[in-house]
Amino acid sequence: MVSTLVARRALKQRKRDIVIEDMHHSFAALPLALTSPLDALSPNEPIPIFSGELALNCDSRTLYGSGDVSFLWLPRPRVVFRGVFSGPSRVDIMECHTLCVERYEPTEALIANACCKSSSSSTEVNGILNETLRPKLPGGELGEIRFLLTNFSSYFGEPVRFSGKPLAMARSRWRLSIEGYEIAIDLKERHKELEDNLKANGGFGITNIGRVSKADGMLLNMEDYETLSLLPRAL
Numbered sequence: 001m002v003s004t005l006v007a008r009r010a011l012k013q014r015k016r017d018i019v020i021e022d023m024h025h026s027f028a029a030l031p032l033a034l035t036s037p038l039d040a041l042s043p044n045e046p047i048p049i050f051s052g053e054l055a056l057n058c059d060s061r062t063l064y065g066s067g068d069v070s071f072l073w074l075p076r077p078r079v080v081f082r083g084v085f086s087g088p089s090r091v092d093i094m095e096c097h098t099l100c101v102e103r104y105e106p107t108e109a110l111i112a113n114a115c116c117k118s119s120s121s122s123t124e125v126n127g128i129l130n131e132t133l134r135p136k137l138p139g140g141e142l143g144e145i146r147f148l149l150t151n152f153s154s155y156f157g158e159p160v161r162f163s164g165k166p167l168a169m170a171r172s173r174w175r176l177s178i179e180g181y182e183i184a185i186d187l188k189e190r191h192k193e194l195e196d197n198l199k200a201n202g203g204f205g206i207t208n209i210g211r212v213s214k215a216d217g218m219l220l221n222m223e224d225y226e227t228l229s230l231l232p233r234a235l
Contacts, residue, residue, distance in 0.1 A: 030169060033160040034186040034209040036148065043197055043205035047071040049133065054083045055100040056109070056125060063123065069101060069133070073204040079129040081109065084122050097127070105134040134225070141219035145228055149208035151198060154191055162189060177215060181228070185210040 038047060051068040067083025081099055099109040108130040115124045158173040172187035186209050188194065194205050212228050214220060220228075 028161075030159050030161040031173070031184075033162050033170070033172065033189065034146070034184065034211055035163070036146070036206070036209050038148065038206060039188060039209075041206060043194065043201065044073050044203040046073070049079070050101050050104070052102060054081070054085075056083065056085060057098040057100065057106070058095045060095075063125075065122070067125075069099075069129070077204070079133055080112075080127065081129065082124075082126050084124050086122055099127070099129065101133070103136055105136060107131045107133055134222075137222055137225070141221050142225070143219060144211055144213040145220060145225065147210045147212070148206045149185065149210060150204045150206055152185075152187075152207040154187060154195060157187075160186060180215050181212055181224075182215045183210065183212050 041047065047070060049069045049071060052066060054065055054067050056063045056065075063085035065083045065085030067081060069079065069081045071077070071079050097109045097111055098106045100106045109127045110130050111125060111127045113126050116122075155172075155174060157171050158175060159169050159171050160173045162168040162170070170187070170189070172191070174185040176183040176185075188207055188209065191207055194207055198205050198207075212220070214224075
């Protein structure tokens with residue numbers, strides 16, 4: 001009798017192990033959810049774009065210094081920069097200026113204010129970028145482009161799994177195929193919490209992370225980048 005009970009329990013345990021193993025295999029086959037280093041940002045929090053060395057070109061000279069570039073939501077969405085440039089050179093806000101940032105194409109900049117600091121022989125400059133900040137593509141091509149969506153409604157999509165969380169999944173992927181491009185858009189893991197926050201308090205928050213690649217596996221070039229830069233607006 002005892003041996004029979006032991007055998008039955010052992011059989012049940014083997015069945016459980018098989019079920020668990022099958023579940024792990026099924027989850028391992030799911031694609032990983034898209035992630036972003038900006039996942040932790042709160043609603044309306046500025047998005048950091050760049051921090052480091054800057055060069056400000058104007059009609060007659062170039063100023064060199066350091067600072068940062070960021071995207072602000074309020075009072076209206078815009079890309080701004082702040083830099084401290086060496087030398088007490090006066091910055092004429094009426095001149096045409098171009099901001100040069102490492103890994104990005106030179107961009108037309110509008111100077112909001114400039115303050116010369118005599119104590120440190122430097123000039124602090126704040127401004128707004130008038131053009132899109134376009135990245136310099138390594139070798140002129142990219143394997144994929146990732147983008148962010150704000151205040152996007154929730155939906156029920158294809159399943160994805162979360163890295164570092166065993167058996168954690170969500171049906172949060174929306175897939176599109178458009179004119180030779182493959183597009184995947186995932187809800188953020190804490191999308192519902194963020195959506196409720198935005199409904200209660202208003203403003204802007206990153207709700208989705210997207211990825212674009214070519215359906216044929218070829219690399220994306222600058223022409224593709226220019227075309228795809230309009231995609232988030234269309235969505």
